[in-house]
Amino acid sequence: MSKPSSFSLRGRKALVAIKDDRDLSIVRRQFERLGIEIDSGELDSAPERRADVTLIDDEFLPLNPTMKRTLLGGGPIIALLGTETPSRLKLLLELDPASFLVKPLRSAGIYAALVLALERAERTNELKQQVVKLEERLRSRRIVLAAVLQVMHSHAIAEPAAFALIRRAAMEQRKTIEQMSAEIAAKGSLPRATG
């Protein structure tokens, strides 16, 4: 399957909620140029729809529950901003937009907003996955500490050496340090001293 250029948006799907016909036609034309498939169907009665990116007009804020269900599963959000008042921005922040465009729309800016939103979403997902991993590791620190203490006592060695011993055993058995520590803590079995 051919891979598009990293800045080519061809084949992406966009969910669009825009009130003004002129703004909508500008978005449609620009999306056609970029090869983006557009879904601007009925928003009040539709089930949740999948999309790579969602454009939401601030005219629709606050979103009713049905629109929330329909729109908020559709990838990163680009907000279309008509008013810059704090009250409007407060409503907008609830959507956690990845990018924004100022109304009335022009063709200029739409491409940049899309690229930034998709890139922002990708980086945010990477960060979220990283946070999950770090939280898991944080939760397992207690087990690692218990295993280190056990090895320190049983081998009569200092903490750095005990940790190095566990790490080497984990590497030899192709396990994570946390898994190795859990085995030591659960079974009381010690990693065989190597070297």
Place this chain on the structure above:
Amino acid sequence: MTKPYIPVGIVCSQSGPYQAMGREILKSALMAVDEINHSSDFDFKLAAHVRDPHGVIAEYHTVCDDLIRNTGVEHIIGCYTSASRKQVLPIVERTDRLLWYPARYEGFECSDNVIYVGASPNHNVLPLVRYVLDNISRHFFCVGSNYVWTWETNRVTRELVTAAQGSILAERLLELGESAVEHIVDEIVRRKPPVVFNTLVGSSSYDFIRAFNSATTAAGLDIPMLSCSLCEPELKIVGPASAGCITSSAYFESIQLPENRAFVERWKACHGETSSPSVDGQSAYVAVYLLARALKRAGTSNIGEVRRAAIGNRYNSPQGPVWIDGDNNHCVLTPRLAVSNAQGQFDIFWEADAPVKPDPYLSQLDVDVRPSRGGSSLDTPHLRIVK
């Protein structure tokens, strides 16, 4: 019966860093205006209001504002750099006027108030890079001016080259107008890259080509140089050192079409036997004709009507058939590749089988499609004799 005059603005710098190209654009645009005013095909005349922003970017907005407010022009032909076009965009959009932009540019723009007459990136960068990947090398040494044209050209080149398992050996940038090129030439001689892609503009490019030619000749090296911007007037400025540069363009003086032979003949009659039209100048000439034909078709100078009349209206120009694509206001035109020769001309060795639809956002580009596969006119150029 006296023909009515329709005012048009012509905005190009006659001094400053781009004066050479600005003068080419002005000469060609005025030549087209003169031809139209003397032609029985048109029941109106164009009144050219020329403005010179002197290469000062902020001046472009000022002169266009003056043309729109005080002269009542609805159509402006001109701007050369993207920076100048960006200055003019807000005012033509706000006042709903049309800018007819003649220069090839890096793409990624599409205003309803601009007609982009020059080449889109899929017309010049793609055919050149794909030809080199298929026929010369997958490893490029890039040297260019530090501005948007080079950045975007190099980005596209990098994507194509990387997808072909090639590499960008170096990317050396010089500030606009910089003439200290020796360190880059020394590096090229030392590293002996298989190909050098030159996106320098103006005097930097001329200095580089001369120094490159002299150093590689002395070292006994034969390294092909590539360009997407070199044109005949520049070959004359550089001299014999400019021979051998593989260049991508929609227009060369050597195009063997009756329309071009007539155009070149008229050009030389106006500007001297030894002078040559340039790609951007010819593009300005085409822009004036596209505008005049649209005005004639619309029967009014109203922007909306003229835009509608211009779309898809095929014009057999010096560079071949040209028309405006209604999807994006850019021109459909024919990409070509040529090699510069010692006589200050280009020998064309490839041209697309048919005019190519513009793709300003490169949304149709598949970087990993090997050009030798597939069947669109964006495929790799294969060497063939162009008669």
